[in-house]
Amino acid sequence: MERVILHSDMNNFYASVECMLNPELKAYPIAVCGDVEERHGIVLAKNYKAKAKGVSTGEAIWQAKQKCPGLLIVSPHYDEYMKYSKKARAIYGRYTDEIEPFGMDECWLDVSGSTRAFGSGEKIANEIKEAIKFELGLTVSVGVSYNKIFAKLGSDMKKPDAVTVITQDSYKEQVWRLPASDLLGIGRATTKKLASYGITTIGQVANWPLEFFERKLGKCGVDIWRFANGLDESKVTVHNIEALDKSCGHGITALQDLEDSVEVWKFILELSQDIGHRLFTFNKKATGVAISVRDNELFTKQWQCKIPLSTQSPSVIAREAFSLFEKNYSWKHPIRSITVRAINLVSLDYDEQISLFYDAEKSSRIEALDKAVEEIRSRYGYNAIKNATLLQNPKMPSHNSPKLIMPTGVPQ
Numbered sequence: 001m002e003r004v005i006l007h008s009d010m011n012n013f014y015a016s017v018e019c020m021l022n023p024e025l026k027a028y029p030i031a032v033c034g035d036v037e038e039r040h041g042i043v044l045a046k047n048y049k050a051k052a053k054g055v056s057t058g059e060a061i062w063q064a065k066q067k068c069p070g071l072l073i074v075s076p077h078y079d080e081y082m083k084y085s086k087k088a089r090a091i092y093g094r095y096t097d098e099i100e101p102f103g104m105d106e107c108w109l110d111v112s113g114s115t116r117a118f119g120s121g122e123k124i125a126n127e128i129k130e131a132i133k134f135e136l137g138l139t140v141s142v143g144v145s146y147n148k149i150f151a152k153l154g155s156d157m158k159k160p161d162a163v164t165v166i167t168q169d170s171y172k173e174q175v176w177r178l179p180a181s182d183l184l185g186i187g188r189a190t191t192k193k194l195a196s197y198g199i200t201t202i203g204q205v206a207n208w209p210l211e212f213f214e215r216k217l218g219k220c221g222v223d224i225w226r227f228a229n230g231l232d233e234s235k236v237t238v239h240n241i242e243a244l245d246k247s248c249g250h251g252i253t254a255l256q257d258l259e260d261s262v263e264v265w266k267f268i269l270e271l272s273q274d275i276g277h278r279l280f281t282f283n284k285k286a287t288g289v290a291i292s293v294r295d296n297e298l299f300t301k302q303w304q305c306k307i308p309l310s311t312q313s314p315s316v317i318a319r320e321a322f323s324l325f326e327k328n329y330s331w332k333h334p335i336r337s338i339t340v341r342a343i344n345l346v347s348l349d350y351d352e353q354i355s356l357f358y359d360a361e362k363s364s365r366i367e368a369l370d371k372a373v374e375e376i377r378s379r380y381g382y383n384a385i386k387n388a389t390l391l392q393n394p395k396m397p398s399h400n401s402p403k404l405i406m407p408t409g410v411p412q
Contacts, residue, residue, distance in 0.1 A: 002168070004121040005236065006109040007143040007151035008128060010088060011160035013105035014045035017084050018074045020137050029053055030072045033061050042253065044076060048160070058298050081105075084136060091131050095124050100236045106155075108148050110236040125163045133161070147232040150175065152184050171230050176203025185224050187299040189333070190217065202228050248282075249290070249341030250274045257296045257334035264325060264335065269318045271340040276314025279342060285310040286342030289320045295333035303328045310346055317342055 010016065014032040019025045029050035031043045043064050046055045053068035065071050085104040092099050095118055098110035111124050118124050125142040132140050139161035143154020146168055153175060154164035166174050181191040183202050193216070199205055205213075206228035213221030226232060250271045258264050268291070279286060290304035303324050311317065321340045329335075 001112065002146050003110065004112045004115055005145055005148055005151040006111055006121060006125055006128070007102075007145075007148065007155045008088070008092065008107050008109065008125075009141050009143075009155040009159075010084075010105040010132070011139045011141060012045055012047050012051075013084075013138075014076060014081060015047040015050075015074075016138050017081055018077070019047065020084075021077065021080060025072065025074065028072045029055070029068050029070060030074050031055055031061070031064055032074050032076050033064075084138065087136055088132055088138075088140075091128060091135065094131075095128070098236045098238050100238065102152075106152075108151065108236045122163060122165050125165075129161065129163060145171075147230065148234050148236065149184055149227045149232040150230065153178075153182060156182065168230065172203070175230075176201060176206060176228075178202050180205050183224065183227055185220065185227060188297045189299065190220075190224070193217075247290070247341050247343040247345060248275055248278050248284075249339055251292070251337060251339030253337040254335070257336055258338075259334050261322075261326065264329075264338065265318075265322050267338050268321050268325065268340055269314075271338065272314040272318035272321065275317055275340060275342050276312060279312040279345075283348050284342075284345040285312050285348060286317060286344065287346055288343040289317055289324060290341040290343050291321050291324055292339040292341075293325065293329060293335055294337045296336045297333055298336065299333075301329070304341075304343060 015030055018030065018032055025047075029052075030047050031050050032045040033043055043055060043057050043059050043061065045057060046064075050064070050068055050071055053071070055064045055068050055071065061073060081104055085101075089099060089101070089107060092107060092109050095114050096109050096111045098113075100108040102108065111118070111121055114124065115121065118127070121144040125144050129140050129142055132138055141155045141159045141161065142163045143151040143157070143166065144163065145151040145154055145166040150166040150171060154166045157164045157174075157178075178201065179191075180186050180194055180200055180202055181188075183205065186194070186205075194200070194205070197212075197216075199208060205224060208225070210222065210225050213225045215221075217224065252267055252271060254263075254267065258267065275286075278284075286307060287310045288304055288306045290302065292300055292302045294300045305320065305324050307316065307320055317340070
């Protein structure tokens, strides 16, 4: 049986939610941005009025205002975005329980087993589109296809408030004429590399020899070639909606690009302090760590791993996250931003078996130290104590000065 895959993308999600919260914003070009005073004051999202003036996601606020002098800058409200994201997923859940989030504003749905009850994939997509518009006041673009890659591509082809169907019979006419950069997995660097060989469209990718992509780009090249030829067989990975509440994370955009692992360690350590504080506050422990790294070409990579023993310790989280980074990042480009998440959270009374080879005594000492630090912070404020290695870091966004300093170097 041919699969029926949908990809739903909520249009200009952050900006659209802000306009729902404050309808007066609808009359103006707006951009949702970070801190205006520092470099992480970049455009996170914009509405169509701002887009029409040339405002682009990822550019600095000052650049956006040069293009659009009347641009209104709105601070992000992530809690509200999460609420709307969950409401949208509840609508998707009326048609299938096979839902894979792709960020807060996008999801894949496998409705292969739902067509008998609800009709064709196109019919389901249109019902979802109208339900989200009526119930949430937002618009979505939905791609319908027989695989995830083309479903995602379909949701990008018509915006806003549209449904695009790509079939096995029609994909060559619909897809192959598009720029190669439109295909998931082809970022800026790969686009430039392919262009140097005269490959600029998805059709050219599909018709070039597979051996070329394997030789020049390795496994990623093979995947790209398969995607272009409609051969993606990846499954929709089911995520329970409640899993959104089973992790906590924090990200930072550097004031200047990070050039080496020492600089990365400082950022991971800073992020882990915030995560550990929240774990202590809500009486949770993490059983895994995930990191997301965005380079200066705005290409993002993510990895995750289990922790040998569940923990609240920011020190343990930082070391696990840094180890994950060291094992996976190739340093082809400097780093623009880093996000660390504590994942698969459990309660403090969580039962687990400790490996014979794990140094539980050392872990207990680290936990005790971190608990003492947390007690100082709970009594005198979060910024009362800070790792010495985090001081005088010109690439770190500014924070309040600490009252007490503790030494922490790069893990050996």
